[in-house]
Amino acid sequence: MNKEKIEALKERTKQLLLGGGEAALQKQRDAGKMTARERIDALLDPDSFQELGLFVKHQCHDFGMDKKEMTADGVVTGIGTIEGRPVCVYAQDFSVAGGSLGLSHARKITKIMDIAMDMKVPCIGINDSGGARIQEGINALAGYGEIFYHNTAASGVIPQISVILGPCAGGAVYSPALTDFVFVVDKVSKMFITGPEVIKTVLGEEIGMEELGGARVHAETTGNAHFFANSELECFAQIRKLLSLIPHSNEKQTEDRRPACEPKAEYADICKFVPDDPRQPFDVRNIVLGVLDDSDFLEVHQGFAQNAVVGFGRLNGQTVGVIANQPMVLAGVLDIDSSDKIARFIRYCDSFNIPLITFEDMPGYLPGVDQEHAGIIRHGAKVLYAYCEATVPKLTVIMRKAYGGGYIAMCSRHMKADFVYAWPTAEIAVMGPVGAANIIFRKEIKEAADPVAMREQKIEEYKDKFANPYVAAGYGYVDAVINPDDTRKYLIQALTIAQNKHVEPRKKKHGNPPF
Amino acid sequence: MEVLRLESGDYQTQLTMKFLKRKPYQKPQNIVSAAIPGTIMEVLVKEGQQVRRGDALCILDSMKMNNTICASDHGVVKKVYIVVGQSVGKDAPMVEFE
The missing domain is CATH 3.90.226.10 (2-enoyl-CoA Hydratase; Chain A, domain 1)
Incomplete structure (x- = not known):
């Protein structure tokens, strides 16, 4: 075997696994967030993750994009296990162009969803993205649309879990909204259709990101989130717990x-x-x-x-x-x-x-x-x-x-x-007995010498009987x-x-x- | 614990923030106000004028659109609060009916 080729693969892989680079990864950690690959490792069984699509590139040539590398196109996708049972997973990598979504990025997601549907295993999506990659124009929108179509196709076939570990704004929110369970983490998750700036410009209403679409808002007020955690690790434990309880596809039942x-x-x-x-x-x-x-x-x-x-x-x-x-x-x-x-x-x-x-x-x-x-x-x-x-x-x-x-x-x-x-x-x-007595015995109560006492008597009668x-x-x-x-x-x-x-x-x- | 009054009686229970923050019902007033902030491009009615449901009252430029604001019912214009070129905020009164 040609050793050089193996060494070259190792070198390429090492570079790509750094995502947006050491500095960008450190910035993510400094913001109190785990990186995409750290998240996957923490969620899945140890050493069970197999990454697919690490070498995928974007296809955009406009606005100087042809000279720009976007490692793995900003999303980590692959297969692994949770408590020994297989799952498909993707995690948007904020260190690569803010986790922005282009067509290749979206196609990586829909591919992993296709695998999940074919193999009848749950699909877990970790969202951490600034939104559409504007340079890719309507191809970014196409990407979102294709994800929505896959979410809908998979609905009721396999469990779909969305984890919001960063911003998830505009059209991006609708993929989680189409899935079965949305997990949020305090101070980390942000979800909204129009952000604070747009709201201020258009309506003159001032509101911060946390009050508009933070984790607590979605867990308590809007109901968009099903599970709330105080840390990313607590959130992953919740996901593992949920997956230990629910069947992993609509064809499974009793083996669980x-x-x-x-x-x-x-x-x-x-x-x-x-x-x-x-x-x-x-x-x-x-x-x-x-x-x-x-x-x-x-x-x-x-x-x-x-x-x-x-x-x-x-x-x-x-x-x-x-x-x-x-x-x-x-x-x-x-x-x-x-x-x-x-x-x-x-x-x-x-x-x-x-x-x-x-x-x-x-x-x-x-x-x-x-x-x-x-x-x-x-x-x-x-x-x-x-x-x-x-x-x-x-x-x-x-x-x-x-x-x-x-x-x-x-x-x-x-x-x-x-x-x-x-x-x-x-x-x-x-x-209820009060309302029923008032209607059924209206005449008796009205004509009684003591209507209050009569009402009480009739309520008691109704209670006893019905x-x-x-x-x-x-x-x-x-x-x-x-x-x-x-x-x-x-x-x-x-x-x-x-x-x-x-x-x-x-x-x-x-x-x-x-x- | 607080008391919640229902048709079936009074119950000792906790009340939620959402329940406590709900706005009491207010009878709608005969005022057309701006649902979104913007600039008045045209004023199409005068005080004392009879209008029919659907008649245009003014043009409000907002969200990159010249929005035609129409009367939601028949009536007589009592007061016009706006002039052309004026910026109006959210919920600002524009036209009042008798």
Whole structure:
């Protein structure tokens, strides 16, 4: 073998692995950020990364670009493993022309996505880019468009994860937005369509980058981010945790099963978390922890629309998606944000064969002009659509309130829940006792010598008769009224019998959900 | 813990920042104001003039575009706040109706 050629390869590779050069890499580190290759190494199993496309060059000849080298065209792409399971990954290299996106850069990304789709493995994209490479003109735009097309094609086939570790602005934001999970890191991630300067020029509004599109804004206010971390390393640990829970393609399911284990002792007695008075709040996450294996729950969208709780855990070793109303925040109402959060989560689970477990304590929808005018009707409809459309096993536990439209929406029997359980504390009724008594007994209350006392009496009568689980159970809408202590046992039995559930979808191109 | 009043009763719960920061509903006023800042290129109505829905009120140069600002309803112009060449800020009143 010609040794010189091997030495020449080593030298070439060494140069290319420096990305934009030692100085540019140091600048990145000085800004408190890891470099593209450091990120990949920290995310993947040690020594598992195989880089593809290191020698790719840009094809632009305008504006003196033909004389400019752009190492690996500013993006590191390749394959590797996480906990031994294969993944595809790309990381934009900010040290090379600010990670700007040209056509070759984009084609490297779409190529790695093609591999991910063909091989049925997750695709993780680390975004750190100043945006389109303006010298490449509309070819840069073509690049973005091709990435969006691939994101859409891969949706529901393989998990797509976006990690925002730097700026991600303008058109670039829409690739993450099309993917399943967006991870952000405090002080590092910046996402917006139009930046502070444009906003100031056009509207005269002054706002900093962090307040406009920082990590916290997207994790708490906009809901664009699903996971928030305080450091890049914490973020990578979150990604590894998520990938340990979710199936790695839409054709996989049971091989991801782990040995079952009991919830932790401190959560085992779930009754102690539930107050006697149905108007008093409690943290629904304690119930979830009391039911799931090892009391291990990975919350998605933890900071956004906290009146609903969604996330992944295992039940009897199998991954499940949990959806719960959170009485501790806004009494657990459905509003626009929580509807969006719940609906997107259901659709993710259904695409990837993850059974759904719904814990319900639902006082109703949030009243308000702002909610009505911002479209709670069409946003709320997403929850109905997602639950009705889902064909994975659907298990529902009605803990306390299940009133009116909220009762229907939260995976009721009528939307083809497979098993509906209720605790004896459940109140399943067409509306809350106060409102119902006011309408049904309007005449008696009005004509009574003491209307206030009469109203109280009628509310109590209504409560006794209807605010319980037994009316719904009498119609068969609830399958069993259970001791809360037995919740885990019932859910495991239901999940076991639902293993082979198969519903043939109706023939259609696709539905038309209220996006 | 605070109290949230819903149709089904009052609940002890936490309120979110988003909930606390929501703007109370205000009845729309009969004033057409600038949705974006810009420069007035033309004023097309006078005080006392009867206009119909869709009639042009003024031309506002903004976002590299001469935007025609139209009446959203029939009415009589009560006051014109703008003159040609004037720069207007976001939400600046332009034309008021009776």
